[in-house]
Amino acid sequence: MNTPAHMALSLAALGRRARKGDIWWILGGALLPDLFLYAEHFLGRGASGLLVDLFNSVPLYAALLVGALATNRRRLVLLAASALLHIAFDLPFHAGDAHAHFWPFTDRAYHSPVSFWDADHHGRVFGLLEAALTAVCLWVLWTRKRAQRVAAVVLGVLYLNAFVHFVGHAFADSHWALW
Template identity: 40%
Template sequence: MQTPGHAVLNLALLGAGSHSALLLPILAGAVAPDVPIVVLYLREHYLRGLPDERIWSESYQQPFWLNLIHGVHSVPLTLLGVLVSLGAGSSALAAFFASALLHALEDLPVHAQDAHRHFLPLSQYRFISPLSYWDSRYHGRTVALVEAVLVLLAAVWLWPRFPLLGRAALVAVEGWYAFTYWKTFLR
């Protein structure tokens, strides 16, 4: 899934309105698993000048990056984070880890050849889904459209719960989805 979609879906699924004390931990947990991917991309593209194809086929495949990216998408580790946070009485930290857990679960069915090792450290297994949110060889056009519609429905549900700035962010996310769908599948 695309990172902005994780943020919108997780806010809706975890019930965070604009006045919720858990709004920021949920947002942070929704995007945190993708931060290493963003750092890798920015580093390789802007500092090293590598084209996208080399970033994904070479840099992304380096053991350091794969282990980091797969580790932050780990269902057992994020679930452990939720349980430890609840045990410690920290609802904010529990919301962060619950959102990171949802991120991993949302990614699980839509990653084909780029699947994460979602069960680290218990297993090196990668669930190679027959679906992809970006790769047309794995129904990417349809999956991306379904994802965009789900994010739109979540944004509509969140709309009355947010003030103007939050609503502007929701519109920006929907604009992002429209642009990336056009760029990836329609042009």
């Protein structure tokens, strides 16, 4: 899934009873696993593989979640849960661009047979499923408080831009087959 889709999903799943300021922690958790990929893109520097693995590590976010629950740190719970939700939806949909989600225990990445964007791995189908899921999440956000309605509009615009960039290429490039 692309980052705005992760953010919409996390906010829809975790933001129902959000208190003032909670949405920033939820959105931040959904952004964290992709943070160094954006740094690499915008700064033109190669992101360290270790930092990408660190920010995509299930064991580290799980430890943060357990620690936050044990110390009653609500916002850290939201951050960790949001990052884990991001990773849960990344893991089955990254073929050639997978991350080492179980670092530091292993630096091996699971390369899924399907992708949300790569048509060589059914990206057209899964890209459309992602778009449908994102539309449902945006609708859920639209039905909530004003702050989440604003987030729905912003994330919707960001998602459309990402959808055209990643998934749109699969439809525009004639050598990529649907099945």
